[in-house]
Amino acid sequence: MTAIQPEARRTRRRAVSGSGSAGAEPAVPSVTRGRDVIRTHLKTLPNSPGVYRMIDTKGRVLYVGKAKNLKKRVASYTNSTGLATRILGMVAATADMEFITTHTEVEALLLESNLIKELRPRYNILLRDDKSFPYILITGDHDWAQITKHRGARNKPGEYFGPFASAGAVNETINALQRAFPLRSCSDSVFASRTRPCLQYQIRRCTAPCVGRVGREDYGRIVREARDFLSGRSRRTQEELSERMQDASANLEFETAAVYRDRIRALTQIQARQGINIPTLGEADVIGACRDADQTCIQVFFFRSGRNYGNRAYFPAHARSDAIEEVLSAFIGQFYADKPPPRLVLTSHDIEGRDLVERALGVRADRRVGVRTPRRGAKRQLVEHAVANARDALARRLAESASQRRLLEGVARTFGLEAPPERIEVYDNSHIRGSEALGAMIAAGAEGLVKNRYRKFNIKRADLTPGDDYGMMTEVLTRRFSRLLREDGDREGRQWPDLVLIDGGAGHLRTAQRVFDDLGVADVALAAIAKGLERNAGRETFHVRGKPAFSLEPNDPVLYFLQRLRDEAHRYAIGGHRAKRSRGLGRSVLDEIPGIGAKRKRALLHHFGSARSVERAGLTDLEAVEGISRQVAKSIYDYFHSDD
Numbered sequence: 001m002t003a004i005q006p007e008a009r010r011t012r013r014r015a016v017s018g019s020g021s022a023g024a025e026p027a028v029p030s031v032t033r034g035r036d037v038i039r040t041h042l043k044t045l046p047n048s049p050g051v052y053r054m055i056d057t058k059g060r061v062l063y064v065g066k067a068k069n070l071k072k073r074v075a076s077y078t079n080s081t082g083l084a085t086r087i088l089g090m091v092a093a094t095a096d097m098e099f100i101t102t103h104t105e106v107e108a109l110l111l112e113s114n115l116i117k118e119l120r121p122r123y124n125i126l127l128r129d130d131k132s133f134p135y136i137l138i139t140g141d142h143d144w145a146q147i148t149k150h151r152g153a154r155n156k157p158g159e160y161f162g163p164f165a166s167a168g169a170v171n172e173t174i175n176a177l178q179r180a181f182p183l184r185s186c187s188d189s190v191f192a193s194r195t196r197p198c199l200q201y202q203i204r205r206c207t208a209p210c211v212g213r214v215g216r217e218d219y220g221r222i223v224r225e226a227r228d229f230l231s232g233r234s235r236r237t238q239e240e241l242s243e244r245m246q247d248a249s250a251n252l253e254f255e256t257a258a259v260y261r262d263r264i265r266a267l268t269q270i271q272a273r274q275g276i277n278i279p280t281l282g283e284a285d286v287i288g289a290c291r292d293a294d295q296t297c298i299q300v301f302f303f304r305s306g307r308n309y310g311n312r313a314y315f316p317a318h319a320r321s322d323a324i325e326e327v328l329s330a331f332i333g334q335f336y337a338d339k340p341p342p343r344l345v346l347t348s349h350d351i352e353g354r355d356l357v358e359r360a361l362g363v364r365a366d367r368r369v370g371v372r373t374p375r376r377g378a379k380r381q382l383v384e385h386a387v388a389n390a391r392d393a394l395a396r397r398l399a400e401s402a403s404q405r406r407l408l409e410g411v412a413r414t415f416g417l418e419a420p421p422e423r424i425e426v427y428d429n430s431h432i433r434g435s436e437a438l439g440a441m442i443a444a445g446a447e448g449l450v451k452n453r454y455r456k457f458n459i460k461r462a463d464l465t466p467g468d469d470y471g472m473m474t475e476v477l478t479r480r481f482s483r484l485l486r487e488d489g490d491r492e493g494r495q496w497p498d499l500v501l502i503d504g505g506a507g508h509l510r511t512a513q514r515v516f517d518d519l520g521v522a523d524v525a526l527a528a529i530a531k532g533l534e535r536n537a538g539r540e541t542f543h544v545r546g547k548p549a550f551s552l553e554p555n556d557p558v559l560y561f562l563q564r565l566r567d568e569a570h571r572y573a574i575g576g577h578r579a580k581r582s583r584g585l586g587r588s589v590l591d592e593i594p595g596i597g598a599k600r601k602r603a604l605l606h607h608f609g610s611a612r613s614v615e616r617a618g619l620t621d622l623e624a625v626e627g628i629s630r631q632v633a634k635s636i637y638d639y640f641h642s643d644d
Contacts, residue, residue, distance in 0.1 A: 003191035006078075034091040042078070043096045045071040049099040049108045051115065063123040066112035068105045086319050090123045109353075109360045113333035124329035125318040133302075134170045135164030136229060138372065143216070144191065144209040145223045147174060147183040161230040163302055163339070165310025173514045180206040180263045181226035183219075191399065204262070205574075232282065234303030238264060278445050281306050281379070281421045284344040288386025289328050290394050294320045296327050297394035299386045300335070304342075311386070313393040325349050332371075336361055339499055345371045346379055397573075402448055410558035411499065415527050421498035422446060429459075429472045430573035437464075439476035439575035443497070444565055455480070456576045470511045473502065477515040485519060495514045499526055503566050505637040507565040509543045529566050539567075546596070590614065593639045594630055604636075617642045 050070045054063040059482040067073030077083070077091050094502035099581075099632070116124050149170045151527035154160050164170045174185065184206050185193060186198070191210045199208035207214035207222065229237045286301040296316060301307040316333075318327050329351040341361040350373050351357060361369035374380040408420035424444045429437065443453035444575045457476045477500075488495050502508045509528040516526065528543040540563065541549045551587035552559040590601045590611055606624045608614045622633035 029398060031088050031092045034094040038074060038077050039095050042057055042075055044072060046101060047071050048101050049105045050099055051108050051111050053098040054090060054094045056093045060094055061119045061121045063121050064112055064115045065118060066108040070099060070128045084321050085319060105356060106363055106395040107357045109356055113337045117334050117337045125316055125322060127314060127316050127334040129330055135160045135162035136170060136174060142188060144184060144219060147185055149174060162309060165302060165312045169310040178524040181222050182207045183222060184209060184224060239594055274543050283342040284345045284346055285342050286382045286386045288383055288389035288390045289324055290387055291324045292394055293398055295322060295388040295394060299390040301386050311389060316350045332357060336364060341365045341369050343369060346383055347373050348383050374488050385451050389460055404448060407558060407561045415525055415559055418527055420427050424501060425495045425497040426501045426569040427476060428569040428573040429469055437472055437488055438576050439472055440569060440576055443570045455573060470507060473508060473511050474515055477512055481521055499525045502528040504528050514546055529562060593636055595635055600627055
């Protein structure tokens with residue numbers, strides 16, 4: 001969702017305080033210095049609603065907060081007592097502040113949620129959510145409406161039904177709906193090119209409007225029935241289908257009656273698969289939270305038209321001191337920052353500032369939105385069901401985390417590390433005889449594979465001998481760690497690995513070590529994993545600097561873990577290389593000639609058959625091609641014969 005842009009006053013001032021020469025930064029941040037920075041800003045702050053940002057010496061946003069009264073809220077950070085240790089650390093790291101004033105506290109709350117989602121500040125409660133929700137779309141821009149799955153911006157004409165918790169839930173629902181409402185699911189281009197019915201018609205999941213097997217009026221009635229059903233008016237739809245079935249049977253039209261019977265059965269099956277259903281609930285999200293071992297799981301169940309559209313689990317990042325009510329309140333603000341809220345949100349705990357949250361969600365939805373914590377009845381049962389699912393999901397996550405910790409402890413023992421690695425990076429190269437060479441890096445940590453940290457490196461060095469694996473590894477590691485030194489040389493962030501694992505043998509290890517020595521990287525552990533005899537899994541050899549090569553027992557869990565990391569890096573490198581090679585297959589030497597676009601390239605290839613034949617063609621032959629003028633023909637000829 002686009003950030004709310006009120007008629008706001010944005011201010012930013014650099015506060016310089018402390019002793020020493022002008023512009024000098026103290027070596028160690030202090031709470032006193034941070035409070036001085038905040039007091040400097042207090043002098044000109046208004047007593048109006050707004051949003052404030054606390055920023056460190058490198059310009060990184062530490063915290064985003066909203067306030068009904070900016071001056072009073074910011075002044076609270078200068079108190080000498082009553083602040084938690086974590087907040088004192090934030091104050092100590094503050095070197096600057098930014099402010100945006102708003103007309104109302106609701107605008108401030110909306111803007112705060114958007115900024116937190118965008119900036120992901122270190123000291124805020126963060127929702128880790130990068131996936132959009134799928135919807136069912138009945139299109140409205142075609143004479144014959146299409147039913148399809150839709151994900152992303154809702155800018156296509158038509159009616160949207162959802163959200164659904166997963167693409168699988170949408171696909172399953174569409175498949176079931178097509179048995180009851182045989183609407184087309186093909187694209188407009190496929191629809192326009194059909195000359196005979198497709199398989200969907202043969203299995204009675206489409207009425208073949210593409211070839212005129214159904215009239216416009218009958219097809220429009222099926223579209224209306226599907227809309228009614230998805231909008232919660234399923235009883236009326238079933239009653240109408242039942243009446244038509246009986247009429248057809250009374251008129252001895254038994255085949256038509258059988259079609260209606262099958263559609264009624266399909267509707268019944270859809271409703272049976274929906275699980276927990278409350279027809280009177282209408283449109284609502286049920287949010288249940290569970291806390292254990294300083295972690296929180298939040299389950300969201302989606303109910304639309306009284307039917308359960310699935311659920312999804314979230315694990316927001318937060319401090320140990322944050323109460324579950326605070327986590328839930330922050331979650332709701334960020335969760336609906338880019339999603340339309342339903343008419344009713346049911347929560348397992350009373351959230352902070354419920355009235356303010358309701359008004360903010362109402363502004364976002366452009367209608368009234370209620371936030372309730374039911375105490376009894378069917379709605380309370382739904383909330384308890386969500387909490388039970390959150391508890392189970394959190395238990396599974398904690399068990400997986402414990403297992404992962406044991407594996408990381410085993411890795412530390414295997415490679416002689418002082419502590420279990422918080423981040424492991426694994427590197428591999430992929431090429432075919434040196435062509436389309438690509439390096440790949442994957443990352444893993446306490447929560448398993450960290451896929452948003454994966455990186456690909458296109459090999460750029462022109463002086464490399466084709467197939468020089470050591471040279472490619474040198475380039476990849478040099479680029480990766482040179483950038484780390486530039487961006488986070490003092491290791492304040494969490495970008496640095498504790499262990500780098502290279503897919504290769506002793507030579508690869510020596511290559512990586514030379515790169516580290518040249519860059520001055522001395523505190524990152526290095527190891528290489530080489531395939532064993534006959535390249536059999538289970539016979540891998542490990543190489544570590546200063547130690548003889550060694551192997552692990554074939555049934556060692558740590559060996560399996562390291563194999564999985566190596567295989568994941570290999571998979572990622574191979575996938576990237578294949579994609580790069582596929583893109584390269586569509587390129588031609590003709591693309592490099594100035595003035596030759598797609599149309600002229602196509603004309604040349606159609607005329608000569610191949611780029612090599614174009615290269616060998618004479619000037620007169622080139623002029624004979626349609627669309628190629630004498631000047632363009634000379635440019636092509638000169639390009640290939642510039643050395644003659």
